[in-house]
Amino acid sequence: MSGAAWGGSAPLSRALLRLPGEHPLPWRLRRLRVCGSTEAELEPWLAVAAPPLALIADQQRFGHGQQGRSWQSPWGGVWLSAALPWPEQAAAAFSLATALGLALQLEALGLQTHIKWPNDLMVEGRKLAGLLPRLRWRGGRVRLAQVGVGLNGWNRVPAGAISLGEALGRRRHPQARPDRLAARVLRGLEWAVAAADQPELVRRQAEQRLWIPDWVEHQGRRCRVQGLAADGGLRLDCGGELVTLQRHF
Numbered sequence: 001m002s003g004a005a006w007g008g009s010a011p012l013s014r015a016l017l018r019l020p021g022e023h024p025l026p027w028r029l030r031r032l033r034v035c036g037s038t039e040a041e042l043e044p045w046l047a048v049a050a051p052p053l054a055l056i057a058d059q060q061r062f063g064h065g066q067q068g069r070s071w072q073s074p075w076g077g078v079w080l081s082a083a084l085p086w087p088e089q090a091a092a093a094f095s096l097a098t099a100l101g102l103a104l105q106l107e108a109l110g111l112q113t114h115i116k117w118p119n120d121l122m123v124e125g126r127k128l129a130g131l132l133p134r135l136r137w138r139g140g141r142v143r144l145a146q147v148g149v150g151l152n153g154w155n156r157v158p159a160g161a162i163s164l165g166e167a168l169g170r171r172r173h174p175q176a177r178p179d180r181l182a183a184r185v186l187r188g189l190e191w192a193v194a195a196a197d198q199p200e201l202v203r204r205q206a207e208q209r210l211w212i213p214d215w216v217e218h219q220g221r222r223c224r225v226q227g228l229a230a231d232g233g234l235r236l237d238c239g240g241e242l243v244t245l246q247r248h249f
Contacts, residue, residue, distance in 0.1 A: 023194035025052040025084075027186065034059040038081035039132070039148050051083035051144050054189075056182055060150075076155030077163075078182045084193055086135060086145035092202035093232030094145050095119065095133045095247075097195055100206045101188035102129060102149070108184075109175055111167055114211035117234045118247035122211050126162035128152055134248075147189065153181045203230050218243060 028049060035041050035057045042055050057080075060073035073079040086094060095118060103113040103121060106128070114122040121129040132148035152163040153176040165176035174180070195202050207228045215222040216236060223238035233244040 023190045025186075025190050025193065028053050030055045032057045034061065036061050038079055042081040042083065042146070046083055046144075051085050052189075052193075054080060054082040054186060056080045058178070073150060074155045076178060077153045078149060078151040078178055078185055080149045080151075080182060080185055082147055082149070082186075082189055083136075084145045084147070084189060086142055086193070087196050088142045090199065091142075091196045092192075092199040093230065094135055094147075094192070094196075095131070095232045096206040096228065097192035097202050098131055098133045098147050098149075098189060100202055100209070101191035101195070102131070102151075102185060103188075103209055104191060105184040105188040106164070109164075109168065113209060115206055115209045116211040117228070117245075118232070123162055123167045126160055128162050128164065128167065149185055151181060151185060153178050199230050203228055218245065 030045070030053075032038075032041065032055070038055050038057050038060060041057075042053065045053060045055065056078065057073070059075050060079040096115075099115045099119070099121060103115060106113050106121070106123070111123050113128070116122050116127070119131045119133065120127050121131070129149065129151040131150075133145070134147075135145050136143045152161060154165050154172055155163060157163050157166075163171065163176065164181060165171040165173040168175060210225070210228060212225045216225060216234075217223070218236055218238055221238045223236040223243065226235040226237050226242070229235055229244050231246075233246045236243045236245060
């Protein structure tokens with residue numbers, strides 16, 4: 001794993017450079033003190049390097065979210081974009097695998113996590129993390145998988161969100177330290193890659209953690225959540241009609 005600096009980047013901490021795990025990947029890592037968007041910074045790197053790559057920023061000014069939303073990401077959280085190898089056939093849904101991999105890392109700290117479809121992780125009914133997962137294609141074939149992760153650690157959070165420190169009982173809890181938390185995110189992504197050939201295991205385990213509201217509105221109708229499809233879609237019962245929602249990032 002390489003921690004070589006580039007541009008305005010800085011050396012990575014030992015917690016990242018000594019990444020433990022059952023399924024380690026040969027990561028190439030870069031860290032920026034501040035950037036506009038880790039997603040945008042990753043693009044030129046991908047033009048000259050192959051995955052697995054991960055770019056981490058201490059602060060992000062224009063983070064990318066669902067439906068093109070942007071936000072500022074303050075110091076104290078994990079703001080990361082990664083490119084991963086991903087199989088073309090018989091693969092688990094990348095969105096479910098990444099959410100589940102990260103959930104497992106947080107549960108190792110004693111938390112109970114829920115996956116709010118399509119791309120949020122919840123603790124105590126509040127948002128702890130957001131993910132922006134997608135597959136990159138070339139010539140009709142999967143080239144790689146890419147994911148952006150925003151995870152609250154020590155940082156202050158808006159209403160409706162929660163930081164890991166707060167969830168663990170102390171804002172500056174050592175397990176919520178950004179460098180330790182970034183290492184956990186990378187382990188979660190390693191787990192996702194390792195589980196890519198087990199789509200039913202991923203679907204079942206993600207479904208067990210699915211956050212289920214009383215109802216979901218779809219095309220003007222109130223529908224009940226029935227679970228998750230193997231491709232990552234959300235299955236709904238809309239008055240006896242079964243519908244599967246898909247969300248494309």
